[in-house]
Amino acid sequence: MAPSEFVSRSHILHRSFSDRPAKVVAGDGISLVLESGKKVIDASCGPSVSCLGHSQPEITDAITNHLKNDIAYVYSGSPYTNGATEELADILLSHKPGGLSKAIFVNSGSEATDAALKLAVQYWHERGQPQRTHFIARKQSYHGNTIGALCVSGHESRREFYKDFMSSNVSFLDPCYAYRMKGKSESDEAFAQRLARQFEDEILCVGPDRVAGFVTETVSGTTLGCLPAVPGYFKLIRAICDKYGVLLILDEIICGMGKTGTMHAWQQEDIRGPDIQTIGKALGAGFVPLSGVLLHQKIFDALSAGSGGLAHGHTFQAHPLACAAAIAAQKIIKRDNLVERTAQMGKKLEILLRREIGPLPLVGDIRGRGLFWAVEFVVEKDTKTAFSPRINFCNHVVKQSLEMGLNILGNLGYTGKYQVDHVIICPPYIVTDCELE
């Protein structure tokens, strides 16, 4: 793809070499304001990040107040702590959701995935089982773009260039993708059991004493398009993890922090919770980069009984300014009951999508939870025939939507058999009825 003249001249390397990106100069509520003066409703919060919109004066004030009255940076590897980091961890964990009791804050979702994997490996070392280094993940999953995160991501096109550096200590199972993979006469229960059997078989094949953890998104995001599991799936997975001591590592970087209508998406799965959970994106509402890893008390107990510290760390870990912004975001979400609001507005969004978009001939499936929805496109509804990847249909939809003043996210997933051509619509928690329409 030849670079456009603008892209060739610019010193910033954009992700696309062909399109000239429009410059965003401001935010106005849930909209982006472009240099041309045009306003675009950000109906996907970027990649599911800006959950409080793009202009939230309370967060801007919290950031400036923090810089004026507190400390901008404290090295987390030094013998110091800081108020913002401690307070954010308290906000998230003082009620110990599912037994999660410790947090680590890093800068991106990919770093959080890497940290989660390394913590799992360290946990098994401290437990005297250093041979437990194998992870089981799912096909067509996405857990981030660093090499560590790509090792457990089943998204083939994102892995392609880097295959030679990837760990072979990862196996990939079928995702819980009912629209295409559930048999015609198969019940949800039978489908969940089939996938659970596959999981158990894989543990037995690798050897239960070699498996460190199972890594999965609770609600799949960008690759399979806002895909919740069928009821009962996670209960079975949790039970199998418990049976073999395999750590359940839930990636809620895209689907967590309120987006699905509960603070954590796993809270709708009737399980006690994960052993390790990653969070990001909506955690700080996009004002300053921030993500995190939440650990169950049992992980901390093993780590603290062992070598006496974390083997993992970054220069900008637990950045006070990022934590101050996230504290402000989380306080607004709590004060304004925005998680409950997300569940309510999500019902309205579902009705609108099913009524207005569902009947269109190229719409195969509409799925999601809370304010986290996707539309999957097909050539033919009845046969569910997928578009060829060359057509990149979702990209056309995204471009048309932009012209109409609506920013949504387009993604081409691929299961190894099916092209999952879809767009994601996940508006901010503050979206109004009128904006939803």
Ligand code: PLP
């Ligand atoms: N995990 C999931 C489920 C994601 O959707 C993403 C990003 O889209 C990541 C991890 C990686 O996050 P980041 O892009 O912040 O590194």
